[in-house]
Amino acid sequence: MGFRAAASLIVLALVAACATNPVTGRRELSFMSEAQEISIGKESDPQIKQEMGIYNDPELQRYVSDIGQRMAKISERPNLPWTFQVVDVPAVNAFAVPGGFIYITRGIMPFLDNEAELAGVLGHEIGHVTARHSAQQYTRQITGGVGLLALQIFVPAARPFGDLAGQSLGVLFLRYGRDDELQADELGARYESTLGWDPAGVPAFLATLGRLDEAAGDRKGVPNWLSTHPEPLARVKDIQPTVARLKTGRTDFSTNREDFIRRIDGIVYGDNPEQGIVRGAAFLHPVLRFRLDFPEGWEIQNTPSQVAAKAPGADVFMVLRLVENPQGRNLQEIAVNSMRDAGFRAVEGAPARIDNLDAFIGVYQGQADNGATFGARAAHIAYDQKVYIVVGIAPSQLFRQADGAISASIRTFRSISAAEAENIRPSRVDLYVVRAGDTWASIAERGGGVIKPATLAVMNNSAPGTQPTPGTRVKIVVSG
Numbered sequence: 001m002g003f004r005a006a007a008s009l010i011v012l013a014l015v016a017a018c019a020t021n022p023v024t025g026r027r028e029l030s031f032m033s034e035a036q037e038i039s040i041g042k043e044s045d046p047q048i049k050q051e052m053g054i055y056n057d058p059e060l061q062r063y064v065s066d067i068g069q070r071m072a073k074i075s076e077r078p079n080l081p082w083t084f085q086v087v088d089v090p091a092v093n094a095f096a097v098p099g100g101f102i103y104i105t106r107g108i109m110p111f112l113d114n115e116a117e118l119a120g121v122l123g124h125e126i127g128h129v130t131a132r133h134s135a136q137q138y139t140r141q142i143t144g145g146v147g148l149l150a151l152q153i154f155v156p157a158a159r160p161f162g163d164l165a166g167q168s169l170g171v172l173f174l175r176y177g178r179d180d181e182l183q184a185d186e187l188g189a190r191y192e193s194t195l196g197w198d199p200a201g202v203p204a205f206l207a208t209l210g211r212l213d214e215a216a217g218d219r220k221g222v223p224n225w226l227s228t229h230p231e232p233l234a235r236v237k238d239i240q241p242t243v244a245r246l247k248t249g250r251t252d253f254s255t256n257r258e259d260f261i262r263r264i265d266g267i268v269y270g271d272n273p274e275q276g277i278v279r280g281a282a283f284l285h286p287v288l289r290f291r292l293d294f295p296e297g298w299e300i301q302n303t304p305s306q307v308a309a310k311a312p313g314a315d316v317f318m319v320l321r322l323v324e325n326p327q328g329r330n331l332q333e334i335a336v337n338s339m340r341d342a343g344f345r346a347v348e349g350a351p352a353r354i355d356n357l358d359a360f361i362g363v364y365q366g367q368a369d370n371g372a373t374f375g376a377r378a379a380h381i382a383y384d385q386k387v388y389i390v391v392g393i394a395p396s397q398l399f400r401q402a403d404g405a406i407s408a409s410i411r412t413f414r415s416i417s418a419a420e421a422e423n424i425r426p427s428r429v430d431l432y433v434v435r436a437g438d439t440w441a442s443i444a445e446r447g448g449g450v451i452k453p454a455t456l457a458v459m460n461n462s463a464p465g466t467q468p469t470p471g472t473r474v475k476i477v478v479s480g
């Protein structure tokens, strides 16, 4: 709640004023000064890092940051406190926060085919900041009452539970209109071409996004670039005249493909075990050494602050969180207090043992702003100086029906051995030279079948259904 409240206060303190747009030079209504943009960025940055995690690869971070900084320096707003960070998220995405804070996901990296595409994505996000789209959009969403999405999910007063699954990753994915998107594409192409990268990197990656949309399936339910940057294929067409103009009379553009793919060789693909990993209906955490089995068929979302699962076709959720408990306080007290803070009152509860660990299992009731009531069953489990909170939440009329699956899932919590933990390894990107007779399907199979052939083709700048070219070096995904 702190995040949203603070952001609202900042906005309430603003006075609508006219500001000059740095890109167009036009005067326009703005609710935000540059200082306010910067302060919002500085306030959001730690929250984003906490929610998403920073990908642990200093060399890759430096590489991405260098490319971003070079473009920011030649942009219309070189003096913003620009930062470029790779967040540890498997979804394909990139986003900008007012003030010059740019984030690109680990998950987008394998789908970029060269450095010009990377520069194009970073340049596009820089463009949203320099043209003040992010500030305007932020103003619009805040004043429109949508606000930033709070990071706490337990608070029924803050928002209906129905939105929970779609929001757990969506810290502040701003939605832009098509005009803003085209302008950001144009700015991105211009920034990168000024520095010698091929501006065709922008439409090339948009084409990949379009194919990814068509080949979707592995990534459903995860907010991604497409949900905030719609219609990539229409944009491929829109940006072509700009690219043609920028390329006129020049033949010296680089894509730096070989260096780029060498740098993403070995990058984690899909879930990172350091943040826990989803295997079917199970969630395993090799660092914290536990396992929980969610009900079969539920859609699971893993973020650094929590794991959420949603029943198919119903607003029934389970959430796993943990709190530190170094003093070993009384479990029942922790349980009742934490649920009360989340807006639930205790109906019944009793001490229990789960996997030979001390636990307190209770049933609770809560009410949302709109008057809707919810039932919840929560287990608070003491394990390794922490309390693991496993909660199932359903609208009151569904609770009795859902409670069987929730109860059974809660009971599956267990510790895992060092040997089991050792065997949980991430899938990674690897490089492979295509041989005669290879197909995308055979190459996908070679890596252990962790990626669909269609997705592998898209990752290599190719349409699904095409054949890989013998002798070319391609990106593949190998199981851990």
Ligand SMILES: [Zn+2]
Pocket: 124, 128, 176, 181, 184, 229
């Ligand atoms: Zn955009």
